[in-house]
Amino acid sequence: MQRIDIYPTHRHDNFLLRTGRPYPFGATFVPGGVNFAIFSRHATGCTLVLFEKNGAAPLGEIPFPNEFRIGNVFAMVVFDLDYENVEYGYRLHGPYRPGDGHRFDSDLILLDPYARLVGGRDQWGQTPNPHNPFPHRGRLVYDDFDWVSDHPLELPQEDLVIYEMHVRGFTRHPSSGVKHPGTFAAIREKIPYLKALGVNCVELMPIHEFDEFDNDFVNPFTGQPLLNYWGYSPVGFFAPKAGYAATGALGMQTDEFKALVKELHRHGIEIILDVVYNHTGEGGEDGHTFSWRGIDNKTYYMLRPDGSYQNFSGCGNTLNCNNPVVRNMVLDCLRYWAAEYHIDGFRFDLASIMGRDAQGRPLANPPLLEALAYDPILGKCKLIAEAWDAGGLYQVGSFPAYDRWAEWNGKYRDTLRRFLKGDLGQVQEMALQIQGAPNLYAERGPTASINFVTCHDGFTLADLFSYNEKHNLANGEENRDGANDNYSWNCGHEGPTDDPELSALRRRLMKNAVAILMVSQGVPMIHMGDEVAHTKLGNNNTYCQDNELNWFDWRRPESEADMLNFFKQCIAFRAAHPVLRNRFHFQNLDYVDSGYPDISWHGVETWNPDWSAHSRTLAFMLCGRHARAGAEPDDYIYVAMNMHWESHAFELPRLPAQLRWRVFANTSMPPPVDVYAPGKEVLLRDQRAFLIGPRSVVILVGR
């Protein structure tokens, strides 16, 4: 039986046409042709503009006849297109009255917000031609990747160790030794490194199409224009960035990225995408129109009554997330990435914006966040909020969660940083944070807490203990950009040092950080390069730097082998001990009849922690019999943290008969005796007390 709608009914010049289907939006293959569907509530007319691939002038322009419009959707089938060689965009007709929120301009050829493949910037860093009438071009793509039996891994959230990374930065450095530096393909070559490190989830900074040239600043030292390197500047929400693909010039970035996902999954590594639905790359009043602004400005953006752009993102505009049409776009987009790309989870940049209404007011029950939490297709995806925005909304602990959302726990980061540098008044909050922040996530459990000490924003771990102040002059804004509240400490000297004692102290503090991170309940996240003490020379906002500041230096795994080993062993220790990875909060009780509570707090004296504001010492013991509510019996673990600049002898809790304390890590010891492989821990001679060195962390295992 053949369908009877596969024949054209209309003709425009040489193009054979038929009325299209209004759904799905975007360009989709139908028998014999391509269905183009685009929404605009306020446009008075629409023209489909077709180009030959990379063509300077349109191949043809086809106005949508009025009978091809259904409601606010223009829909048309064009037959017999050479799908690999055609690019498409739209001209939208309507008023240009910014005061009323309308910015239609039919001189512009616009990118389809639903374009799943975007051409025009096929290679990273290729200077754009300012005379190109259509810079970001929609292309057609078959969603027919052969996944064989691949499936998102659905690892339990409590078992994740997240590695936040930048696609280009990971392999762009000349030392990477990969065939195609800076690409998705190159990450595949480095999977053995990730496996050896022990992480089981990579979180990629934005990989949707963005414009790396979206930056007006100049490096004052070199005179070179700066880039939008990180990519928090969306051009196409549905399209992987061509410039990140070795096959971008062939338009095969979708296949290349899917092949990467498949390969990561094959090695037991999940993939989370950092997604930006809070603003677009079109900027503010003086921005440029390439898509949403010209298609339906008033729908897609949050506007003030005078038609100007609300700016809760700090990037000039704010996506109107809780408009039902925009909400559906975000939902369609995430469903597409989850279903078509097998993505395991999403981290939402400035997610608090997604909880604001069209006027920018925070909502108690934001429809978008609820829709994502309950969506059937996203039902097993990890949803992680950066629970704040640049408009002053800070929702760590109070993000509307629907029992689904986890959060980047900024309070964990700040508390750990202050505790590490010896600030007073931190032990009580630190104790809560180590337990997965029951004060913040009482209902959701510790897995709602994504714990970290550093991320792409801010200092690297090495710089956290080398700089008191940010050093961002190279960003071209006279050091005004970037955060000022870093809770960092230079250990007495600003910047690099030759002093072996100073250098040893810094390294100890770095190890203290990762040691505490990996024994905290919740989900640890580390940032690419910290495991090899990467420095950005004190720059805490390298969003614009396409150079060594952001490129992982592949000589460092060798030169920083000790630091790398410390990270590896801490991650392996976490993996070996279910008692560190509980799904539910501790009860501070003995509910398995072991004689010990699930967690107990200690200090220099056992059972007597110093909770006072002057305290810089803290210790805790986890009872292995309580691991995962008693379901997976484990060893006992004792962690002593001395953030004081003097040594302290800590009494050790007494273990059940037959069990003995063994040393897993002692950050005051030089490598290689700073840490042991799990299972190879060294028996302690004195089972009653341990002298903890200045500003040091000791982890013992009792078995």
Place this chain on the structure above:
Amino acid sequence: MTTPEIRVPIQQIGEITVAAISGELNGRSAPLVQDKLLPLVAPGCKILLDMRDVSYMSSAGLRILLLLYRQIAGQQGHVVLSGLPDAIRDTMAITGFLDFFEDYDTRPAAMAALQARA
């Protein structure tokens, strides 16, 4: 529309069917190649695709290869590639298409591999 520059001479060598694709395998020529190759698929068939003279391979070209693989595998047949130019082989590796194929540098090596198949 001009006729795409593609040729697919086919010869039968014993139980092995050898198809030597030469020219650009792209969205326009792929349907022609498909029309030539799909009739060769039969239960237990042994097909060798000599790729030495493929000058360009687009996404549509790769899809034809995979389609052929799926059809042949569905009939318990075998397909191997020979003489893949480096750049095309690289693209196939990066995009995951190579995972489905055995490929050999030379046609005799590919012949030998096919002959060894039951």
